[in-house]
Amino acid sequence: MADQTSSKTEAAQDASSYWSANIRIIIVCLIIWALVSFGFGILLRPMLSGIAVGGTDLGFWFAQQGSILVFLALIFFYAWRMNKLDAEHGVDEE
Numbered sequence: 001m002a003d004q005t006s007s008k009t010e011a012a013q014d015a016s017s018y019w020s021a022n023i024r025i026i027i028v029c030l031i032i033w034a035l036v037s038f039g040f041g042i043l044l045r046p047m048l049s050g051i052a053v054g055g056t057d058l059g060f061w062f063a064q065q066g067s068i069l070v071f072l073a074l075i076f077f078y079a080w081r082m083n084k085l086d087a088e089h090g091v092d093e094e
Helices: 002-043 058-089
Strands: none
Touching: 002 058
16 A cells, blocks of 8 residues: 555656656747747847848848747757657657
């Protein structure tokens, strides 16, 4: 009976650590997303206007193309990191 209780407690702690790590990854991705899309593309655009990239200023570039490239990078980062996290906790599909 005590063995089952410790097993359930261990499984609950493992699940809790898995989801807390998952939430941390999501929060980091959301912070980067907000910084790039709202920060660089809108709020910091006047400060970035003096830097030329591809024939236009850096703020406009972030608003039009840079944010999309960062979003794609975030998707691949999230998939890579979650696969690694799944493997660490034994819930991977392979």
